[in-house]
Amino acid sequence: MTDEKKITQVNAALVTALPSVWRFALSLSGRADAADDLVQATALRALERVDQITEFSNLTPWFLTICRSIWLNELRAAKVRQSQSLAATPDIDLIANFLDIEENIFASEVFTEVMSLPEAQRAVVMLVLIEGHGYRAAADILDVPLGTVMSRLHAARSKLRRFAEAEDGRQAMQ
Amino acid sequence: MIVEFGEDELRDYLHGVLNPARALALEAALATDETLEARLLALEPLSEPLGRAFSSVPDHARLERLARELPVQPQLSRVLPLGLVAALAAVIGLFLGNLTQPDRKLSWQEQVAVYQALYVAETVAPLEPSPASLQDQFARASERLGLALTAADYQEVPGLTLKRAQLLGFEGAPLVQIAFATETGAPIAFCILKTGETSPAIVTELSGLPTVHWSADGFGYMVIGDLSESELIRTAHHFGAAL
Numbered sequence: 528m529t530d531e532k533k534i535t536q537v538n539a540a541l542v543t544a545l546p547s548v549w550r551f552a553l554s555l556s557g558r559a560d561a562a563d564d565l566v567q568a569t570a571l572r573a574l575e576r577v578d579q580i581t582e583f584s585n586l587t588p589w590f591l592t593i594c595r596s597i598w599l600n601e602l603r604a605a606k607v608r609q610s611q612s613l614a615a616t617p618d619i620d621l622i623a624n625f626l627d628i629e630e631n632i633f634a635s636e637v638f639t640e641v642m643s644l645p646e647a648q649r650a651v652v653m654l655v656l657i658e659g660h661g662y663r664a665a666a667d668i669l670d671v672p673l674g675t676v677m678s679r680l681h682a683a684r685s686k687l688r689r690f691a692e693a694e695d696g697r698q699a700m701q
Numbered sequence: 702m703i704v705e706f707g708e709d710e711l712r713d714y715l716h717g718v719l720n721p722a723r724a725l726a727l728e729a730a731l732a733t734d735e736t737l738e739a740r741l742l743a744l745e746p747l748s749e750p751l752g753r754a755f756s757s758v759p760d761h762a763r764l765e766r767l768a769r770e771l772p773v774q775p776q777l778s779r780v781l782p783l784g785l786v787a788a789l790a791a792v793i794g795l796f797l798g799n800l801t802q803p804d805r806k807l808s809w810q811e812q813v814a815v816y817q818a819l820y821v822a823e824t825v826a827p828l829e830p831s832p833a834s835l836q837d838q839f840a841r842a843s844e845r846l847g848l849a850l851t852a853a854d855y856q857e858v859p860g861l862t863l864k865r866a867q868l869l870g871f872e873g874a875p876l877v878q879i880a881f882a883t884e885t886g887a888p889i890a891f892c893i894l895k896t897g898e899t900s901p902a903i904v905t906e907l908s909g910l911p912t913v914h915w916s917a918d919g920f921g922y923m924v925i926g927d928l929s930e931s932e933l934i935r936t937a938h939h940f941g942a943a944l
Contacts, residue, residue, distance in 0.1 A: 532899055538771070539901040539915045543938045545767055546931060549759045559759075563767065571772045583917065585942055630753075637754035656751045661738050662731055677728050684747065685717055691746035 533577040540586040554653035569594040648683040814907030822886035828864040838866040845875040854943040889926030896921040913937045
């Protein structure tokens, strides 16, 4: 495949992967503006490295790996310096405007709680529970052992459990 | 040695109440057992509420801006002739706009959109195919397209119910329309055409319907129907991943 075709493929994949990459960037950085920067940096790096790609069928994990690498190696320190800390600052404006007011309140609570998790747990929750990647895929993207993914998920589940119970109640009522 | 885990044990693990020795054994087994991983993921009680809460994040405006700001042009200028850079920049410029040129032949996407615009909720509502019928429809579609498609890949699409896979044609090339209904009954279609083109994903509106289309590896793809833009892109991503 020519470089020209590879770039076209990566562009197409970037556009369709944008929501996933942005949510992952948000989970890493905890801030919407930092997620924007991280997505742009990820896209730039991906386009610079098209020659590394051998399989174009599912590039999203590759984008996410680049995103994680840029965050840890290049942007995180700068963002921490800017904001003094990366304590959760849930951006309420990000939350979806569901038509159903109860659904809206529920979504806001879920969003705030997820964004209040420590960065490491937040990233795993985003990859596995929200984006639907497997445990091993998440371990590969985050470059951590599988056991680390499982223990972070375990810790996060204990804080988010009430939402699963609320969901059970909701389904029972329907 | 394969260690077996029952569904109750998997649920206990997810609820943090499985005894520690079995929990350790389960985590060890996950390293090599893909089926176990899939079973555990399928039972995850948090996926649904969390997925729903983040389903419209990022919102439409941010997604639109991010797509426009994707760093395409500077990078392409390093490796592509300037003419092609301009052409691709124009494509990105059209990312969310309308393409309207009167008196010209309709592209396959526009032709599909004209057809899809005739669909109403009642078109798809009565379609309740049996598993065997769906399997047969997908087998015929796969054969004509030369692309492996299985009904199972399209039965778990969030918010959509699979209704039919039907074989159509465009200028002699096989065209498959996979029809769905949203939870409110709105008709949605995922269409695949065998084509030699390659093009990036474009989100637009055709015949009044939100549409995303792209092509890769010899096939053109298109998702069309009354979805919000974030739902549309999310659905396209889901379909793209299933291919």
